Amino acid sequence: MNFDISIVSLINILFIAAGIGVCGLCFLQITSSRHIRKEVRNYFQLFFVLITLYISTHLVREIMNGIPGAGVRVTLQIVTFVELAVAGLMAQTMSVLVAAVAKREQNIKPVWIMLLCVLGVHLVILIASLPFGFVYYFDADNVYHRGAGYLLSNLCPIIMLAVDTYLLIKYRKNFTGLTRVAFWNYLVAPLVAVAIQAFFYGVQLIIFATVGATVFMFGVILKDQNAKYEKQQQESSRIETELTLASNIQADMVPNIYPAFPDRDEFDIYATMDPAKEVGGDFYDFFLIDSDHLCMVMADVSGKGVPAALFMMASKIILANNAMIGKSPAQILTDTNDAICSNNREEMFVTVWLGILEISTGKLTAANAGHEYPVVKHAGGKFEIFKDKHGFVIGGMAGAKYKEYEMTLEPGARLFLYTDGVPEATNGNNELFGMDRVLGALNENVDAGTVEMLKTVRRSVDEFVKEAEQFDDLTMLGFEYKGVKQ
Amino acid sequence: MLNISQSKSDTALTVALEGRLDTTTAPQLESELKGALDGVTDLTLDLTALEYVSSAGLRVILSAQKIMNAQGKMKLTGVSEAVMEIFEVTGFADILTIE
Numbered sequence: 001m002n003f004d005i006s007i008v009s010l011i012n013i014l015f016i017a018a019g020i021g022v023c024g025l026c027f028l029q030i031t032s033s034r035h036i037r038k039e040v041r042n043y044f045q046l047f048f049v050l051i052t053l054y055i056s057t058h059l060v061r062e063i064m065n066g067i068p069g070a071g072v073r074v075t076l077q078i079v080t081f082v083e084l085a086v087a088g089l090m091a092q093t094m095s096v097l098v099a100a101v102a103k104r105e106q107n108i109k110p111v112w113i114m115l116l117c118v119l120g121v122h123l124v125i126l127i128a129s130l131p132f133g134f135v136y137y138f139d140a141d142n143v144y145h146r147g148a149g150y151l152l153s154n155l156c157p158i159i160m161l162a163v164d165t166y167l168l169i170k171y172r173k174n175f176t177g178l179t180r181v182a183f184w185n186y187l188v189a190p191l192v193a194v195a196i197q198a199f200f201y202g203v204q205l206i207i208f209a210t211v212g213a214t215v216f217m218f219g220v221i222l223k224d225q226n227a228k229y230e231k232q233q234q235e236s237s238r239i240e241t242e243l244t245l246a247s248n249i250q251a252d253m254v255p256n257i258y259p260a261f262p263d264r265d266e267f268d269i270y271a272t273m274d275p276a277k278e279v280g281g282d283f284y285d286f287f288l289i290d291s292d293h294l295c296m297v298m299a300d301v302s303g304k305g306v307p308a309a310l311f312m313m314a315s316k317i318i319l320a321n322n323a324m325i326g327k328s329p330a331q332i333l334t335d336t337n338d339a340i341c342s343n344n345r346e347e348m349f350v351t352v353w354l355g356i357l358e359i360s361t362g363k364l365t366a367a368n369a370g371h372e373y374p375v376v377k378h379a380g381g382k383f384e385i386f387k388d389k390h391g392f393v394i395g396g397m398a399g400a401k402y403k404e405y406e407m408t409l410e411p412g413a414r415l416f417l418y419t420d421g422v423p424e425a426t427n428g429n430n431e432l433f434g435m436d437r438v439l440g441a442l443n444e445n446v447d448a449g450t451v452e453m454l455k456t457v458r459r460s461v462d463e464f465v466k467e468a469e470q471f472d473d474l475t476m477l478g479f480e481y482k483g484v485k486q
Numbered sequence: 487m488l489n490i491s492q493s494k495s496d497t498a499l500t501v502a503l504e505g506r507l508d509t510t511t512a513p514q515l516e517s518e519l520k521g522a523l524d525g526v527t528d529l530t531l532d533l534t535a536l537e538y539v540s541s542a543g544l545r546v547i548l549s550a551q552k553i554m555n556a557q558g559k560m561k562l563t564g565v566s567e568a569v570m571e572i573f574e575v576t577g578f579a580d581i582l583t584i585e
Contacts, residue, residue, distance in 0.1 A: 300541060301541070302544060303509060303512075303542045303545065304509050347545060347549050347552070351576060370576035371576075372575060373575065390575060390576070392576075392580060392581060396548055396577075420540075420541070424540075
């Protein structure tokens with residue numbers, strides 16, 4: 001076999017070989033780019049595969065053209081067929097790529113459907129014309145010739161290029177300046193190349209132009225998507241910083257320095273708040289209304305995260321303000337409910353247990369707005385659930401009324417208040433921790449101090465939950481009444 | 487996981503809930519009910535297969551109750567013991583019609 005290659009063919013072969021190399025590199029790069037959107041990545045991958053296929057088949061045809069032999073003839077027939085079929089697919093992939101970059105995913109499906117129809121027609125034309133050499137044929141010396149119906153083989157690319165143009169114009173606002181230039185360049189460059197190569201017959205400038213324009217487009221889009229990714233990263237780190245600050249502010253909204261009342265030896269109080277996210281909707285509160293009255297609050301806002309945290313701040317302040325002016329627990333809840341209901345567009349609500357202890361006598365007056373039952377240990381007894389009367393949640397319904405109840409704490413009595421995150425802590429088997437385990441932990445040592453009470457419950461929860469993710473806020477308050485020393 | 491199935495006849499709508507109604511699934515129910523309650527005068531929430539309701543879920547039930555207060559009535563059926571306990575503790579048992 002004797003290869004006799006002209007300068008023109010050599011230039012073409014070099015163009016094509018370089019094109020294959022460049023497309024291969026781009027394919028590897030897009031495949032390893034994690035910051036690019038999945039669909040954009042996939043369409044680019046497809047695009048580079050098609051271009052490589054297109055110019056490879058073109059290369060094979062270029063080399064084999066005019067070489068005699070039956071095997072060569074069959075090969076030429078196959079590669080030419082593939083080349084023309086792929087040319088249609090490339091324009092199509094461009095359309096879906098444009099739609100994907102413009103974030104008009106809903107357009108991708110219609111474009112595909114349209115293509116399949118056009119491609120079907122395209123293939124039918126190619127196949128039907130094979131025996132007659134209508135589109136192209138090889139003469140007795142295996143030399144490629146365009147047939148009378150050659151233009152028909154361009155039908156598919158032309159229709160799809162029209163779709164590309166339409167999409168580019170319609171969604172021009174969705175592209176940044178350079179992306180738009182790159183897309184248009186891809187459409188126009190091959191046409192310019194065709195015009196120029198008419199004067200240098202034989203040099204396939206179109207291959208050079210197509211590969212060049214594609215790589216340019218790829219580079220621009222990659223840069224663009226990387227910039228977007230970096231912007232997102234910046235945004236999320238900003239949000240993270242803000243959440244950390246918010247978390248600290250929330251933690252400091254509730255008393256968290258212990259011992260809380262170092263100069264009071266009649267009682268001891270300790271509480272912890274552990275949000276499942278950075279900020280949460282649970283809260284506790286305790287403060288002296290006057291030298292003989294201690295107010296204790298345990299509350300849980302519906303939902304989680306930032307909305308719950310904002311609602312928690314408002315609820316806490318309104319409750320405390322109402323309590324500080326000396327109202328009774330039922331009145332505090334009633335007035336807080338009316339204040340919150342007066343402007344509650346998001347229909348959030350908060351469950352509240354609120355008790356006021358008369359320190360000198362141990363008389364506890366409490367009211368419950370839809371909150372969990374308190375756990376009470378009377379002097380000499382065990383920790384037990386106290387099934388108190390329940391009113392409706394605060395913020396749920398304007399005009400709701402709340403009832404209060406009284407109990408007397410003897411010296412040695414203890415209270416354990418909590419939110420539903422404690423009994424509803426869930427382990428890997430989807431089992432709830434449950435109140436029985438809460439009571440079990442507390443009753444391990446009925447004379448434990450407040451810090452130890454909470455530590456024991458927390459340890460018990462952690463042992464139960466193990467590796468499972470903390471799902472709800474965990475908030476607890478322990479209170480020990482020591483009584484007035486005579 | 488929450489599965490929601492609706493069946494409607496005339497102005498009566500039955501919404502059956504299956505699974506857990508919590509922070510992650512409550513928005514799903516909220517958006518389904520948003521469009522579905524127009525013109526409904528008789529809403530039934532079938533909770534037979536509902537295992538758990540969190541406060542976020544209660545919020546959606548409360549919103550539905552408020553909408554139905556204005557345009558008809560709402561009732562809950564098949565409330566399990568565990569869910570009933572949540573309704574009782576939170577005071578929802580007093581404002582909901584539970585059968």
